[in-house]
Amino acid sequence: MKQCIICRKFKEAFSDEHVIPDALGGYYHIYSVCTQCNSRMGSTVDVKLVNHKFSEFQRFTLGLKGKSKKLPNPFIGIHRIDGEESRRVQLRIDGDGKLVPYVVPTVEYEKLDDGTRVSICVDASDKNKLSGILDGVAKKLKVPLEQLKLPEQAVRSIARPNIQGGFSIDLFEFKIGLLKIAYEFAVDTIPEYFHDDAAVEIAEILFHADHSRVEKYVNIGSGFERNLFSSLEKYLDIAKKKHFLVLCSHRAGGLSCLMHLHQLFAVGVSLSKKMYPDHLFVVGVNDIEKKSFRKIFGEELSREVYGVPFLRFQYYFENEAALMRFQELQMSEHFEVIQVKGEIPVFDKSGNALETTLNEKMNAVAPLAKSEFLSEKEFICTYNFAEDVFVKVNPGGELVQVTAVREEYVNVSKI
Ligand SMILES: [Zn+2]
Secondary structure, three states, X not given: OEEOOOOOOEEOOEEEEEOOOHHHOOOOEEEEEEHHHHHHHHHHHHHHHHOOHHHHHHHHHHOOOOOOOOOOOOOOOOEEEOOEXXXXXXXXXXXXXXXXXXXXXXXXXXXXXXXXXXXXXXXXHHHHHHHHHHHHHHHHHOOOHHHEXXXXXXXXXXXXXXXXXXXXXXXXXXXXXXXXXXXXXHHHHOHHHHHOHHHHHHHHHHHHOOHHHHHHOOOEEXXXXXXXXXXXOOOOOOOOOEEEEEEEEEOOOEEEEEEEEOOOEEEEXXXXXXXXXXXXXXXXXXXXXXXEEEEEEHHHHHHHHHOOOEEEEEEEOOOHHHHHHHHHHHHOOOOEEOOEOOEOEEEOOOOOEEEEEHHHHHHHHHHHOEEEEOOOOOEEEEEEOOXXXXXEEEOOOEEEEXXXXXXXXXXXXXX
């Protein structure tokens, strides 16, 4: 027996829960939702996301078939062709997943002195149904078939039909689907969050599909604001076919989850006012093409994005003679900045070792560091030191003053 994270009861039977609905290309599975809640979530919560007009468009363009093994048709309904007001058109999906316009059959009558003129308009694919339609018309008019006057058949094709129609877009109910994703991601990542008062309320909202309380939590952005991710774009490749979930905890805002579902929704969920491990930063990456999901934690993320930097130093010399001597050292094949256990120790002017390392000095001035992308893949960050910082270089263990360090990342690759 374990506790279900939705109904919060102790249950025997659990099943595979897709945190992001599989119809949207979700590959994040958890096993902490009971079988009953799982199907309940599918029919009352996930459905709002999956059947959203935006999702239907995307599933159609990405060819995501979902449970029914059918592509959704976001263009379902009756449309019109520009300039042909009497024609009604449907957009159908053929076997190859292509959209095909289909003219809905129409029959028009005109009473003449010597009978009734009938004009029938059908789609070219319905040509073989013409005689059947005509039979029906004769029956309806209660006249023998021979009395119907048919104008000559004409086939017309419109090369680039401009089809007009209307849609209804849900701006509200889909948010419950986003709340579920954020909640499940948080509980799965921070187990103690499950006992948070806010988590208890969110589980209740999801269980009852209570839309009236959803916006209390799904309250960062309207749901469609991609610029919520502008500060994360240097890490995350949001143009790729991926969904991103970003869980972060900070002193000011508590625990929140930003989510970016590829070309669909971008929203932030306030999960708690409480603070969880400070600077907690976890990114969930759902790769639609690779059919995979993984979580990346804080520092791992920047390591993966930037790799190990090459450090370039800016030195200061008191006179030209010192500069010349240093340049000679630099020519030596044994030239190096001295490191101890992978860290560069720093010294004062007299050569006394300081408590800190160069890295710590850089971190201390990090808020004032200047960073820029030289290209898509090249990134540099410059740290200027206001106080005197010395390092030792080989050969000879010479003391030199460093006024700035430039970190060069030459192979930046976004997640
Ligand atoms: Zn349950």
